[in-house]
Amino acid sequence: MRYWLMKSEPSEVSIDDLASLPGQSIAWYGVRNYQARNFMRDQMRVGDMVFFYHSSCAEPGIAGIAVVDKLAYPDETQFDPAGKYFDPKATRENPRWYNVDVRFLKKTPLISISELRRHPELESMRILQKGNRLSITPVDPSEWDYINRALLG
DNA sequence: GCCAACGTTGGC
């Protein structure tokens, strides 16, 4: 089992949005970066644990915990010519983008990025590196444990 | 709104 951090803009899908969905599960659609796609397609397994991170907003930070609910499958939004995630180079026979489903587990007190930066134990987290833009990053088990114990305990 | 950092595109 692996641990991940997945960014979502709360204006798109917030932790509250996820919690109020029927089944509390959602396709992690819209990823258009190959590295992030590969993490979903090649490495994520059902049961992997996820920090749900709010990005591009007033209070960026970890807002909740989710779990991978369904293995990666083609992202439906790449096929919709009217949608903003449409990819003209993708076909049903040869999809380019994949997503997993993620299910709500719990909301947490918001752990802001500045709070995360305050802890030397977390300084190697991808999310805290200069210039990091990846929307999906692996989280080290020791970092996962530390955050749960020291910040959410 | 700024801007550094990064990924992608396309001409050559």
Place this chain on the structure above:
DNA sequence: GCCAACGTTGGC
């Protein structure tokens, strides 16, 4: 296959 130009991300 190089690399300049461009578009995007995302914290501040």
